[in-house]
Amino acid sequence: MTDIKLEEKWQRKWQDARIFQSDPDEREKLFLTVAYPYPSGAMHIGHGRTYTVPDVYARFKRMQGYNVLFPMGWHVTGAPVIGIAKRIARQDPWTLNIYKNVHKVPEEELARFSDANYIVDYFSSQYKDVMQQMGYSIDWRREFKTIDPTYQKFIEWQICKLRAKGLVRKGAHPVKYCPECQNPVGDHDLLEGEGVGINELTLIKFEIDGAYLVPATFRPETIYGVTNLWLNPDVNYIKIEIQGEEWIISREAYDNLVHQKQDIKIIAEVDPQKLIGKYVKNPITHEEHIILPASFVDPEYASGVVYSVPGHAPADYIALQDLKKDSELMKKYDLEDAVQKIRPLNVITLKDFGEFPAEEMIQKFRVENQDDTRLKEATNELYKLEHAKGVISEHITDYAGLPVAQARDEITKELRDSGRGDIMYDFAERPVICRCGGKCVVRILEDQWFLKYSDTPWKELTMKCLSQMEIVPEEVRANFDYYINWLHDWACSRRIGLGTKLPWDPQWIIEPLSDSTIYMAYYAIATHIKKMNAADLDDSFFDKVFLDKNDSYTGKIDEELLKKVKDEFNYWYPLNWRLSAKDLIGNHLTFHLFHHSAIFPKNKWPKGAVVFGMGLLEGNKMSSSKGNVILLSEAIETHGSDVVRLFLMASAEPWQDFDWRENELKGIKKRLEWFSEFAGRVEELNGSKIDLKSYKLNSDPEKSINTWLLSQINIRVREATQALEGFQTRKALQESLFLLKKDVDHYFYRIEPDLEDEKFKSEVAATLIYVLNIWIRLMTPFTPHICEELWNKHGGSGFISEAPWPQYDETVINEKVQKAEEIVTGLSEDINEIKKILNKEPEKIHIYIAPEWKWKIFDIAAEVGKPDIGRIMQEAIKQDVHQDKKEIAGFAKKIAREMTKINYVGKIDEYSVIKDSLEFLSRESGAEVLVYKEPTYDPEGKSGNALPYKPAIYIE
RNA sequence: GCAGGGGUGCCCGAGCCAGGUCAAAGGGGACAGGCUUAGGACCUGUUGGCGUAGGCCUACCAGGGUUCGAAUCCCUGCCCCUGCACCA
The missing domain is CATH 3.90.740.10 (Valyl/Leucyl/Isoleucyl-tRNA synthetase, editing domain)
Structure with missing residues (x-):
């Protein structure tokens, strides 16, 4: 089965089982939204990152037991598509070229693009297809368009609310204007002069x-x-x-x-x-x-x-x-x-x-x-x-x-x-030329409506809202702060574009940034409201549902349903996380705070925001209008969506710019293949089919290398979990994929010389099944399709998408075990280095471990905590750890500095650790390796070099 | 100009807030070895310099400072990126 087929299979199964449809229940909820797309073009890999981040987080939280709501809608209001439709109708070559070659619209579809409504329908349905191909865990029942009559009712309510609070005013405003078209123009309508102030x-x-x-x-x-x-x-x-x-x-x-x-x-x-x-x-x-x-x-x-x-x-x-x-x-x-x-x-x-x-x-x-x-x-x-x-x-x-x-x-x-x-x-610069060829001018629009973001009490309220939010990354909080203070009145009405009319002045259309500030509330009740008749949704309806105004609603919707809608809103709200791009801090995200603080009571204010960086393509800025993009659908076709998801999540943290590089993508692909083959290797070692659901890890393993791996994977789970809590997808993957793979590679390498031993082998298999069981779940938010497949194949129960997130076991994380492994690998490295310097092939290698009194001095030094030689010596003499005071002095001096360089975790039984690893050490050095408790054979007096964690070596 | 964020090894990029385990994670690239009929894949090692015993020297933009100790803290300078709107 190809990757794509396999992915489609699971997407179908998820859909049939409706596992991402979220309704209120007794579990704790988690509600997150990401800016809904403006579907005026095809979805590219930059968008892919934007929508994968919330999906990964949603999946993670779902596995942790939260009732997660991740909805999606289509922001079709605004002027750009009107311009596009006009230019297509006019057969403008630049526009035709972009839509044909960048957005890959087939000829026969393009012919229908002279209708703006058709454009948004076309791309929103395409977006939806691609989002499903990406495996996003969206509750599609709540999908809507911003020109749906019920949504428009909601927008009317919100703007009336603001007006009633005195936050809307009338005034004049300068805009870019094309006298030929007799219309205001946006940047996208310009042939020349983009971004001119x-x-x-x-x-x-x-x-x-x-x-x-x-x-x-x-x-x-x-x-x-x-x-x-x-x-x-x-x-x-x-x-x-x-x-x-x-x-x-x-x-x-x-x-x-x-x-x-x-x-x-x-x-x-x-x-x-x-x-x-x-x-x-x-x-x-x-x-x-x-x-x-x-x-x-x-x-x-x-x-x-x-x-x-x-x-x-x-x-x-x-x-x-x-x-x-x-x-x-x-x-x-x-x-x-x-x-x-x-x-x-x-x-x-x-x-x-x-x-x-x-x-x-x-x-x-x-x-x-x-x-x-x-x-x-x-x-x-x-x-x-x-x-x-x-x-x-x-x-x-x-x-x-x-x-x-x-x-x-x-x-x-x-x-x-x-x-x-x-x-x-x-x-500020010229010329500014409209796509129609006309020279643009600055025109003052009279009777314009403004949202009074300059209003001081409103600003203060919004600042309060900000201060109770979590911002990711925390560094951008200052930006929010700045924008809230800087923002002045915003012209919120337009003459052209799709959208909702101002209820009290219908010659104006509500501007698209102003109709997308509190729509998360609409998602919360979307399953119900979509079935209602727009005519029944007057302001009193929304007052009742959102603001719990008891006496208000007198319309047709019956009491019981109304209560249900209201309860659902109260269940999902407030919004836990809002995700959006970095460049929207200055408007979308800030408006989001302004409008929530004005309309909703404190307990319904948003709880957090995450901002995204931009996407680069082989080091260059991605841009549809310049043709410098890779469509997400094409990326899925060539790599499969798990690989695309993995790359997007692993190459940079969400708020950093990521760089799509074909070369690095190959590396990711190989890594994922390695992972999916890992299960097979484990099964092979195990000698029979793995049954994950009935598997239990029995008792402490005998060999320290197994304890070590158990410790490592628990560390990885701990770190990955913490990283994901903070949306650090890259860090989470570093831990849960790259570093863990390194651990496992090391483990395989280490155990190989000892695999002859059947008992050891079964211990290895048991350890690896434990690892596999955890590992598949750890990877599920990132690569859900392959994980479902592996889970299913190796006897996991149910969908892995609904399996519990692995809990790390603090008691299995053992610093001494880690240290012991470091001693062994360090020893191997030191032997190699000495070999290199001596430039000869050794026959025998003798290893001496540090005597008891040196450990005692280490304990003392650790106690002292500072490289204070005097105090270390004093204490050592007082405790009478060793007869030879001169030797103590020399040693104390030597380790004073050493101590700060090692992470001292207490005494380790080095003799048995090394004894356990003799096969490995001997294979690595190509010589016989002997370890001594006491230096019974030490012709060159090397044993005196032995330090705790650093046994002495004599090569002959 | 105003505001915000940065300068780390061949490249990308972690570390810096909470100074010592940092010659500095991880990935990419390059080189060498193992495996293999060969290539690929995979695994191991090397990738600042020096070194006949596991060490030393030089290093995290530049220059000063604090400290037993600084990539990390403080000051100065140089350089880079992003936003500044009515556009989604």
């Missing part, structure tokens, strides 16, 4: 003949250093009417501004040539500034008008230089006298710089002219420096001594409040 600029009104020229700036504090204005004489300028004023801006700026301002219209063309040489009035200093020509002024950016601060802006400084050199241009506009008079003005004092940092930057970066590419670097560097470390200079009396960042905020406020300034948005 929106900047807020301050417009400052400089009066000229009753109208205003309105340069835009990031640095309004530099208004005190203005020497002139810049216009680009080759650009079209216009005069517009806005809010009863007249502004002069570039034609392109108008195209942007029209999306941001109300009541705005063009009233005239303006010839920039005629403005040059004229004067404007500074609204703050009331000085007059001349208008000058400059080619660096970009009509597309902001208002297309720039004010000049040559003291602090490298561009302005160099443009002024250029102009001074360009006598032709100066003559054309008759500017010579005025320009020669212009001197930079200082505004900001910056450590390590003089009066005019812009000038120094121009020199430092060797900027030649205003079209030099290095100009941008110079500008950026100075901008950062002045923002971070600059202070407003003393002669600017209004703001003297203030840090630049602070002064900027205050000046901005003053300008805007007094009407001398205004606000405008623009992209």
Whole structure:
């Protein structure tokens, strides 16, 4: 049977037996969820890790006896699929290529992808198939889509709850917008300009003949250093009417501004040539500034008008230089006298710089002219420096001594409040091009709805919620902390996309991050609610079920059922673990806390969160849009899902980035094969069929190597269990697979010379069956299919998925036994080393063990606990452990340091340990090995070297 | 810039919070040996340097410090990664 066939067989059996369908019972519950997928593409191995972690944990906890609920749903709300459907309909080549070649959608299916609903249906059913192929222990009865009418009712309830608590408000909001499509656009809708931010600029009104020229700036504090204005004489300028004023801006700026301002219209063309040489009035200093020509002024950016601060802006400084050199241009506009008079003005004092940092930057970066590419670097560097470390200079009396960042905020406020300034948005980088080919703009959406994450009492409540949670790994708690404080109001409504309408303002759709914050509660009651009629699920229903409002519900659902639903919710809730990706801390996960703390009482708040790292493919970042992915379905096909699961869990801890490497995958595959063959080897040694269910380990084994293996496996169980409790899948596997295999390898190697002995052999078989019994169960959460198969084949009872998790037996873990084995292997290594140095093949090897008095001194040294030679000697003499005081002194000195290097666990009967291992030692060294209690034969006096744990060796 | 996380042997990566058992787990790769008709697989060993007795020297980004003792604690510097949203 191939791996896949075998895996499918068990998946079917699990399904038929319904062992992963969880209903409330008397056991302790454990409820965990992982972010439900947005099915806009095929599932790749990165997703594979995300969903395998909770499955491993769920399986582990189930074996420990918990009633575990692990559900799954489909987050189909949002805009991306709308865009995808449109692009498919338009036969956009890039999109077609990705879906054909990366997501591997067959031609005939692709044809139907012009329907967004079809896309999410297609991929969610594909996701489900793959999840089942991966063997996930999901309760599929609870599956749902976020556009199911009953779910939408639930979402309506939640948003109304928040609104009733005063946590929803109305306002305006800037977004990326495509004028061609007449729609807001997300990153995935863009041809160019992915991830580009929106900047807020301050417009400052400089009066000229009753109208205003309105340069835009990031640095309004530099208004005190203005020497002139810049216009680009080759650009079209216009005069517009806005809010009863007249502004002069570039034609392109108008195209942007029209999306941001109300009541705005063009009233005239303006010839920039005629403005040059004229004067404007500074609204703050009331000085007059001349208008000058400059080619660096970009009509597309902001208002297309720039004010000049040559003291602090490298561009302005160099443009002024250029102009001074360009006598032709100066003559054309008759500017010579005025320009020669212009001197930079200082505004900001910056450590390590003089009066005019812009000038120094121009020199430092060797900027030649205003079209030099290095100009941008110079500008950026100075901008950062002045923002971070600059202070407003003393002669600017209004703001003297203030840090630049602070002064900027205050000046901005003053300008805007007094009407001398205004606000405008623009992209941080350009171009930003929609997939339709249109140029995007920043648009202000009015009447937008916001969730008030800035609300202080709400933040405080959320912080409380966080503080009672377990966070894995603990290091990211600081991130949560930070985001909760940093988060401001969130625009929670959208114009486009699939989703639930705002109940009180149905022109808006609830944004998809806001409809997926408390849906774990929906899972808890999903088996019931899915059968109900959405019309019966009004707010009072949810109030009753989730918040236990006694009197409220008056609808059609009968009392008894209602109680059942409510009880089920109370059984599963609160959520024990929420798993999600690292990059969602800032929104999804934090919203999850916000919404729970606002809606639910404390005892229903989430108990824990686990965050995931990213996936790499042979060292490179995985990305569907770049085609750099391996589909999970294909990985399963080539390797089998147990191997895929094992690799994903073993190569990194969940919160670390994992790297899918074909080479390492091979290693994992071999390891798993070794494991599945192990049972066969045990059976062979045993000489007859193994029956795990009737097996019992009888009595203490005679040979220490067997005791050793029993001790080792119990250590591995202990460590693996602890690791899994903390979601450390990699560590758990290190213990339960890799290190345990090493132990077993060592064991096989060690016992081999003694296998002739039948009694010993049966002891070995008994030991190994014990190991096998534990080991299969230890591996089950990771590789459930192969474990079911082995369990079934070797007489385990029932499904191993339901078998009890192995308990480690603390009494079997024995430090002295471990130490004894270390002494033997250490001895073997030392013999080899000496052999190597002597460079000869020995005939006989004599081993001498340490005399009694040395052990006593070790006991004393262990008691003292520090390398304190004086005290060790004192105590040794007092106890009279040995006649020769000189020898004691020498020994004490020698071991003082030695003691800190070994883990002293007390006296060990080295003589019998070594005697037990003579066959092994002799095979390893290729010589006869003799061990002495007393040095009756010691021609070179080597026996004196013997230390506890380190017998002396004489080779001849 | 703000916030968070890091720099370990050929590569990946544990260890660091609770300093000594650390020349530093485990995996990958490389080399050697065993097994085998051969290859593969499997097992064993080697993979910083030196060494005619199990040892010594140098090492965990760099430089200082604390300590009997530091990969681990403290300070300084250099370098790298991630997030900063309205997008799931």
